[in-house]
Amino acid sequence: MAGLELLSDQGYRLDGRKATELRKLQARMGVFGQADGSAYMEQGNTKALAVVYGPHEVRGSRSKSLHDRAVINCQYSMATFSTAERKRRPHGDRKSSEMSLHLKQTFEAAVLTQLYPRSQIDIYVKILQSDGGNYSACVNAATLALVDAGIPMRDYVCACTAGFVEDTPLADLCHAEESGGGTTLSLALLPRSESIALVQMDARLHQDHLPALMEAATVACKGLSKVLDDVVRQHLQEVSVQTRE
């Protein structure tokens, strides 16, 4: 590796975290007034905005509509200033189309789509600042936005990345760790049932290490789900106080 020590001898990472420690998580629901649901999420230096519209009638061609469930439509985009090097286009490139598809798959597994036949739910996510774990920040933000929109789901969807360095699984990678060349596993989990909504791993890893890596990601996702739950509860409390007044 090019001079970067991802895990020090004392067991600390580049940003001073322990191997299983998550980055600081801050979130807020109901950021925008016009959308049906919206949320903002900060995972360390990664910042994501999610907006949900719907369920509403299928836009455009009717042929897209499904007679027994709702269509989930996702768009992932990155602000042109979000990365260290300026991006030319916010969306439409191969990477963001792939990310849109992954988000769609993730939320099809979680949203109770059969309750809204012939309709459509739009989920738009935007990365404002990117520092690793873009997919997971988007999933977590979108979960909160869906909750804000009042769309029924099986469970929260919590996503987190995990990496493997020097025989130690690391949770919630930052950009430097992701680009360090090691293995990165992204996991989206429905924490209560522990069922996996999406899993993806880049680069190779010995089969024997996989359970440890999955375990690390699962634990991280469960930790995240507690934080998300706190955010939702606090938001509801604030809203109910406001409405009482």
Add this chain to the structure above:
Amino acid sequence: MATIQVSEAEKVYIMHGVRDDSRVDGRGCEDYRHMEIETDVVSNTDGSAKVSLGQTDILVGIKAEIGRPRPMVPDEGYLEFFVDCSANATPEFEGRGGEELGVELSNNLYKVFNNRHSLDLRSLCIRPGENCWVLYVDVLLLQCDGNLFDAMSIAIKAALFNTRIPNVHISEDEEGGKEIELSDDPYDCMRLNVENVPCIVTLCKIGHRHVVDATLQEKSCSVASLLISVTHKGTVTCVRKLGGGSLDPDSIFEMTETGKRVGKMLHVPLMELLQKEENLGRERTKVGFLA
């Protein structure tokens, strides 16, 4: 959502309100809505600002990169504008839906800001004819509720105020080749002089009067609007008529006068606010979207 439907009765109500100088939300004809400004919200840009004006939400990020100066003006840097109408604002902007509006908005921004009277472009020059700073001004529309131009211009001015460009040192090696070195010290930086950066005031003609900072509902009642960019001294730097209807010369004159007056009054509190925020220094708690 950026599309609204206003019935005939509502239109009449809005027009009568404007006639009597009392708008639907209780404002007078020359009042702005509640505005919130925060700078330095995205840490991997050189300058950024978030502005919300009523329900309109705008985020501007500025990145400085080294490029080649334009051959016609070898001793000046330049600005590049990009307006991203994101699907966050309205589902209609999904895919390529927002591109047309984005191009229209960014073209107008070029006209208003990218000239040496607005910003000292010479200060962006590093080596005449060889290298200059290019400021990429990226505007992100997060929510549209009318009056995009005014909100955008304020956000751009705030972001330019916030922009810090690292100082450069040019070193020369034995063979005469020159190398540009950027300073590592975050405090060793260049600031831009934003004194002459104009603000845009958009005036909407409704009935026989015109209003400042029209909401989407009000905009749907107006035949045409006039975009005026005004500097802090009250100098008009750009005037454009927007919208499908026509305006008579007298009302254009009246609207320009109002625009000058309103624009001049806009600069003073804006600069005060930006200065105040900067003076807080490191004690300032960054709010961003978490408020």
